[in-house]
Amino acid sequence: MKEFRDPFVWNEGDVFYMIIGSGITDVGGTALLYKSQDMIHWQFLKPLLVGDKKDSGVFWEMPVFGKVGDKHVLIVTEVPARDSYWIGTWRNETFIPDSVTPARLEIVN
Numbered sequence: 001m002k003e004f005r006d007p008f009v010w011n012e013g014d015v016f017y018m019i020i021g022s023g024i025t026d027v028g029g030t031a032l033l034y035k036s037q038d039m040i041h042w043q044f045l046k047p048l049l050v051g052d053k054k055d056s057g058v059f060w061e062m063p064v065f066g067k068v069g070d071k072h073v074l075i076v077t078e079v080p081a082r083d084s085y086w087i088g089t090w091r092n093e094t095f096i097p098d099s100v101t102p103a104r105l106e107i108v109n
Contacts, residue, residue, distance in 0.1 A: 001025065002059045003079075004032075009039070010065065017093075019048050021076065023059025028052045029078055031063040035093070048095050049074055049086065056084055056102050065095075075105065 002023035009018045016039050019031040028051040034042040048065070051057065057078030064075045072090040074097070077083050084102035088095055 003061070006062045008063050008065060017065075018042060019063045019065055019074075021059065021061040021063045023053075023057075023079075024050060026053070028055075029057045029060035029076065031060055031065070031074065031076065033093070045093060049097060051078075051102065052100075057082065065090075071098075 002025055004020055004022050006021045007018050009016055014037065016036045018034040018036070020034070022032050023029045030050045031048040033045045033048040035045055036042045051060070057080060059079050060076040061079065062077045066073060071087050072095060073085055073087050074095060075083065075085040083105035085105050086097040086099065086102055088097035
């Protein structure tokens, strides 16, 4: 693992989920998925998504996950610095992106 930072928490009913930005050595960035009933005791489930280091950086920071319409979106800041997102489906504690290639998020003034 490379790095471990920037938790993002949301709830669905009585269950809390958390993703943490990280990276898998020689693979690429990832958001690690955890769940909890009480926000004190957390169970690691699996990587929410694992990127390819050539397409989406060696590790991810500041992950955000949420529902937009009938889809879900995962937004991350890649290292080296670049903001990307995936749109997909969240079902049975699994995020299935519509495309494995991330879209780029351009923020300009």
